[in-house]
Amino acid sequence: MPEMIVKPATLKELWKILPALPPARRYLAGGTDIVVACNGGCESSECWMDISDIPELKTIKETASSLFLGAAVKISDLERSAAVRKWCPALIAAIPYYASPSLRNMATLGGNAGNGSPCADGVCALVAEGASVLLELKGKKRRLPLKDLFLGPKKTALKKDELILGFEVPKRARLGAYQKLSARPYFCISKAAVAVTLEISGGVIKRAGIALGSVAPVPLYAAKTAAWLAGKKLSAVTAAAAAGIVKAEAAPITDARSEADYRREMCGVLLERALVSLVPLAGR
Ligand SMILES: Cc1cc2nc3c(=O)[nH]c(=O)nc-3n(C[C@H](O)[C@H](O)[C@H](O)COP(=O)(O)OP(=O)(O)OC[C@H]3O[C@@H](n4cnc5c(N)ncnc54)[C@H](O)[C@@H]3O)c2cc1C
Structure with a gap:
């Protein structure tokens, strides 16, 4: 396990404390990938930044044209959301095949994408939904088509410390x-x-x-x-x-x-x- 785990309460606090943290650092959301990697000897960061309670990452928000799914929303909360059931039919169809009920109470879509695996069920469904991914690094935001986030097995286009804020799915009947x-x-x-x-x-x-x-x-x-x-x-x-x-x-x-x-x-x-x-x- 890392020597240090920090848990910022807000995005503002995250960007404020970041420069003082050990350089070998990674985000921790539900921990269902990173803790397994750590136990298997494949993850040796000095510091984990626990983002699981940052309010901006835990929202499901509708606008006139899209649905925002926060990166740290638990898969089981997505499954219960009426808006997700209405606008994300492929994601809803994928959830029963996504790990187990107990893991879905911990796992997040941000972790599913951040892990960069070609097997990620949530990512696969969101790519078919035509989702974009919203990213932030020290207050600077950018957006990519989700399909372009992945460069190879376990390789993403995320810059060091860049955070996945969430995913935007177009609200089109399908x-x-x-x-x-x-x-x-x-x-x-x-x-x-x-x-x-x-x-x-x-x-x-x-x-x-x-x-x-x-x-x-x-x-x-x-x-x-x-x-x-x-x-x-x-x-x-x-x-x-x-x-x-x-x-x-x-x-x-x-x-x-x-x-x-x-x-x-x-x-x-x-x-x-x-x-x-x-x-x-x-x-x-
Ligand atoms: C027994 C078991 C069964 C599983 N079955 C499945 C399955 O059927 N289908 C499937 O798709 N997956 C499965 N998984 C993998 C895992 O549960 C998912 O990938 C899950 O969505 C990871 O989310 P997490 O929040 O736990 O990620 P974490 O473990 O917290 O993080 C994973 C990675 O993403 C990074 N990260 C997390 N959040 C962010 C963020 N917001 N911004 C940037 N980087 C971030 C972390 O630094 C880390 O590198 C399984 C895992 C286990 C242990």
């Missing part, structure tokens, strides 16, 4: 689905995962968002497949054709959890299942 393949149906890291959002009018897809987990070095936005779906009627035939296209977008590796060819094949299967699950909802 359907969403999440399909995850893992060794067990629940409480397991994915071999492959697919998140889908669809904006539909008169049975025709107006806009699609597709993200793939565990099949590339980063949570991957499947841009070609999403563009191909726009303008198509949502049907089992469209779903089968999209499955063929998405396989070419995945860039999986073979590792302890699965083989590359199987992962690629299953991307297509999972996308087809996700799209077919939305067919009965398209006319409502």
Whole structure:
């Protein structure tokens, strides 16, 4: 464990105390990744900055056009939020597959993104939702499309000490689905995962968002497949054709959890299942 854990009460206090802290420092939110890494000998910072009670990071806020999800909101609180249920259908579909109920009481989306894993279920869903990530460093804010935050396994575009404030999801009526393949149906890291959002009018897809987990070095936005779906009627035939296209977008590796060819094949299967699950909802 680090020698020092500090717990600023506000963002203002965080930026004020930061220069006096030991240089090897990291943020601590729910601790479900960083504590495991520490116990495994992969994390040896001198100082953790506990951001779990900073009010600005714990809000879910609606504006006319978007929904803000604070980086330190617990996954279980997101699941209970009526606004998240309304505007984030892929995220809501992903939550049952996200760790376990007890871990969801601790884990946050900020930690899911900050950890930089290609397997992150919350990130994968938010990328399909078309989310942006809001960042702050010593009072200076910037915004990125969430899909651009990830540079490789455990590598993000975050600068030293840059804090994820939260995620902004556009408020557009859409359907969403999440399909995850893992060794067990629940409480397991994915071999492959697919998140889908669809904006539909008169049975025709107006806009699609597709993200793939565990099949590339980063949570991957499947841009070609999403563009191909726009303008198509949502049907089992469209779903089968999209499955063929998405396989070419995945860039999986073979590792302890699965083989590359199987992962690629299953991307297509999972996308087809996700799209077919939305067919009965398209006319409502
Ligand atoms: C048994 C087990 C099962 C799991 N199952 C799943 C699963 O099914 N799906 C899944 O996606 N994940 C799973 N995880 C991983 C983990 O629970 C999630 O990634 C979780 O969302 C991490 O959030 P946290 O708040 O606990 O992050 P922490 O552990 O507190 O932080 C993780 C990393 O992000 C950084 N960080 C945290 N918050 C911020 C911020 N606001 N700004 C910048 N950097 C920040 C930290 O410095 C650290 O590097 C599992 C973990 C365990 C132990």
